Amino acid sequence: MTPTAIEKENKEIAKQYKELLKISYQTLTDDDKALIRHAFEIAVDAHKDQRRKSGEAYIFHPIAVAKIVASEIGLDAVSIASALLHDVVEDTDYTLDDIERMFGETVARIVDGLTKIAHLKKDMNISQQAENFRKMLLTLHDDVRVIIIKIADRYHNMLTLESMPEHKQVKMASETLYIYAPLAHRIGLYNIKTQLEDLSLKYTEPEVYNDILDKIEESTEEQQAYIDDFTGIIQDSLDKEGLNYHIKGRMKSIFSIRKKMKVQNVSFDQIYDKFAIRIIYRSDRANEKFLAWKIYSIVTDHFTPNPVRLRDWISSPKSTGYEALHITVMGPMGKWVEVQIRSERMHEIAEKGYAAHFKYKHGEQKEQGIEEWLNKLQEALENSNTNAVDFVEEFKLNLYSKEIFVFTPLGELKSMPKGATPLDFAFNIHTEVGMHTRGAKVNGKLVPLNTTLKSGDQVEIITSDQAKPNQNWLDYATTARARAKIKSSLREEKKVIANEGKEILRRKLKSQKITLNEDTINKMVMYFKLKTSLDLFYRVGVGAIDNQKIKDFTASYNNAFISFFKSKIRRSPVLENIDKDEITAKYDMLVFGKEEEKLDYTLSQCCNPIPGDPVFGFISVSEGIKVHKKNCPNAISLQSNYAYRIISAKWIDSSQEEFRAEIKLTGIDTVGLISEITEIISTHMNVNMQNLNFSTEGGTFTGRITVVVKNNNILQKLINNLMLISGIDKVSRV
Numbered sequence: 001m002t003p004t005a006i007e008k009e010n011k012e013i014a015k016q017y018k019e020l021l022k023i024s025y026q027t028l029t030d031d032d033k034a035l036i037r038h039a040f041e042i043a044v045d046a047h048k049d050q051r052r053k054s055g056e057a058y059i060f061h062p063i064a065v066a067k068i069v070a071s072e073i074g075l076d077a078v079s080i081a082s083a084l085l086h087d088v089v090e091d092t093d094y095t096l097d098d099i100e101r102m103f104g105e106t107v108a109r110i111v112d113g114l115t116k117i118a119h120l121k122k123d124m125n126i127s128q129q130a131e132n133f134r135k136m137l138l139t140l141h142d143d144v145r146v147i148i149i150k151i152a153d154r155y156h157n158m159l160t161l162e163s164m165p166e167h168k169q170v171k172m173a174s175e176t177l178y179i180y181a182p183l184a185h186r187i188g189l190y191n192i193k194t195q196l197e198d199l200s201l202k203y204t205e206p207e208v209y210n211d212i213l214d215k216i217e218e219s220t221e222e223q224q225a226y227i228d229d230f231t232g233i234i235q236d237s238l239d240k241e242g243l244n245y246h247i248k249g250r251m252k253s254i255f256s257i258r259k260k261m262k263v264q265n266v267s268f269d270q271i272y273d274k275f276a277i278r279i280i281y282r283s284d285r286a287n288e289k290f291l292a293w294k295i296y297s298i299v300t301d302h303f304t305p306n307p308v309r310l311r312d313w314i315s316s317p318k319s320t321g322y323e324a325l326h327i328t329v330m331g332p333m334g335k336w337v338e339v340q341i342r343s344e345r346m347h348e349i350a351e352k353g354y355a356a357h358f359k360y361k362h363g364e365q366k367e368q369g370i371e372e373w374l375n376k377l378q379e380a381l382e383n384s385n386t387n388a389v390d391f392v393e394e395f396k397l398n399l400y401s402k403e404i405f406v407f408t409p410l411g412e413l414k415s416m417p418k419g420a421t422p423l424d425f426a427f428n429i430h431t432e433v434g435m436h437t438r439g440a441k442v443n444g445k446l447v448p449l450n451t452t453l454k455s456g457d458q459v460e461i462i463t464s465d466q467a468k469p470n471q472n473w474l475d476y477a478t479t480a481r482a483r484a485k486i487k488s489s490l491r492e493e494k495k496v497i498a499n500e501g502k503e504i505l506r507r508k509l510k511s512q513k514i515t516l517n518e519d520t521i522n523k524m525v526m527y528f529k530l531k532t533s534l535d536l537f538y539r540v541g542v543g544a545i546d547n548q549k550i551k552d553f554t555a556s557y558n559n560a561f562i563s564f565f566k567s568k569i570r571r572s573p574v575l576e577n578i579d580k581d582e583i584t585a586k587y588d589m590l591v592f593g594k595e596e597e598k599l600d601y602t603l604s605q606c607c608n609p610i611p612g613d614p615v616f617g618f619i620s621v622s623e624g625i626k627v628h629k630k631n632c633p634n635a636i637s638l639q640s641n642y643a644y645r646i647i648s649a650k651w652i653d654s655s656q657e658e659f660r661a662e663i664k665l666t667g668i669d670t671v672g673l674i675s676e677i678t679e680i681i682s683t684h685m686n687v688n689m690q691n692l693n694f695s696t697e698g699g700t701f702t703g704r705i706t707v708v709v710k711n712n713n714i715l716q717k718l719i720n721n722l723m724l725i726s727g728i729d730k731v732s733r734v
Helices: 003-023 030-046 060-073 077-084 096-103 105-119 126-141 144-159 166-186 190-204 206-218 220-240 254-264 285-302 344-352 354-359 363-382 388-400 422-429 431-435 480-511 518-527 533-542 547-566 580-587 635-641 673-684 712-723
Strands: 245-251 275-281 325-330 336-343 403-407 413-417 437-442 445-447 459-463 588-592 601-603 615-619 625-629 646-653 659-668 688-697 700-709 728-733
Touching (some): 003 030, 030 060, 030 077, 077 144, 096 105, 105 144, 144 190, 190 254, 190 344, 220 285, 285 325, 285 344, 422 431, 422 480, 431 480, 518 533, 625 635, 700 712
Antiparallel strands (some): 245 275, 615 625, 615 646, 688 700
């Protein structure tokens, strides 16, 4: 570069830096300014020899990210300094120790979090991407500012994506839609979230993006004229009330217009609610609510509201901190218009999310707010044992889900994701309440645990010390927190049963003169076509592998031992002859649809699913149900083009499967007999009863009980125990 060009560039760097300071000048102390100045100097020095793909000096990138952090999000000096330094440890000779020495522990911790994210591999398939997303979220626990600066970093990268090669543009845009837009949404950075979505669409579907953009630009004048009409009608009434306000229109984002066009299958011109009108008023905290409803009444005096489209986020703010009153009214020329009523404080929170939310809380309150939010995220991250793609899908559900508001029995308001069930509510109150849920009442009526809650429901959880999670609960719970806790409890229970099973197996093998050691265990795992020793012990514990099966194994074990001397042993003889269908049939079963029916199916050749893979069924024309992995290369096209032919499918552990059986009892009618029977079934044997029917005649009784058991052994044991009750004459399976 020529000296003139260098001088010009240095002037531009200084100008950008001044702009950064100007943004947050009012709120910065002298110490803050010194911290930012120092960070700027170190960043300039560290990146002095680096250039971006576009050819400009690299330092422009950290300054731009710091400007986004300061203006769009309104964070503190520590965040601005960390944003300036976010690539220093990753790309230059400075170490994390240098940063800690110069800027203190907090800045170093944030920079370290950002460096960890930068180290995640860039070229990856979806499951690696999901795994890296999880790792990235785990850095949140260190400091929420890590993720906010990362979102700002990604936002600036998206703004300057033109200089990248096309395949990288598409990759980065897809990743932004997959990860960063939902995160920005959850933190309440609606402005940035909208920008990220629009910029991603610009690279993933350029023709569509440009087409909608042109149409929006064409209709700008028309839109302004409409807003002026609307404002003209209500202006006098608002002015009479002495309100300090301004009205502006906001076009829906290109991404959301595109989404509406796809969902409703309509053209741009057929979408009626392409823009919203905002009325932003000035108010102190005491009068905020009162003025919002006053403006609401003025608007609805002039325009007829759509009664089902009122959204009151002022009485019950969203969990992102968003507050506003939304109404849809019939505006001029017979068009529906969404009107958003917000105070200036609410508007800032809507634009800048959590950072602004905390600006209005001070000291301890502020810390609590950040803590509360971090804890919510941590709950979603706690269960690190699930597969990464499932984890991300579940986490995203919680990021993007719309909210409902439900009441506790004492009238306290709780916000839950849309689609939540009483079981989710129980875990939301407290893990212990969730773990011991026996039933639930919604609005005073007893309901099943998988009932979908609606806004305004009052939910009461009935608990019992005896109650504990079972496999079905995973079908009843929708929130990440509840599912994580249930899975963890089921794993623990499986371990307890497996320990008992191990001792039973040790005794049974000992009686057959076989020692339970690693070699025997491995042979048994292979013999029963299982995956792990835990599966083996668990199946013995629940009786799925009974005495007879163990005897069959010992016979084959002894034969194998004898044949060892007769011929040269082949390596892993059992595995050689097992085909996939046999493993599928013996180890795990596939069930389909909500009813979990067993249907005939074939495993698709294109992705070869094996037991345990996340799968779905596709009803083909000539070959019945074909089972594909969820991340099969053909899955997306099948799911988008033939959604009506997709059937949900899941593997179930054959030892977890439960069967219904009916028992008939006859005998002499005595006082307390029924209570003795139910005591044995429920308390001693922990078996679930679904139906109970007793009738007496002339001093004798007949009873029918429907029970749910895991296998025939447990049923037989139950029948034997019932026979021991005094007065019972006969117990049989119907």
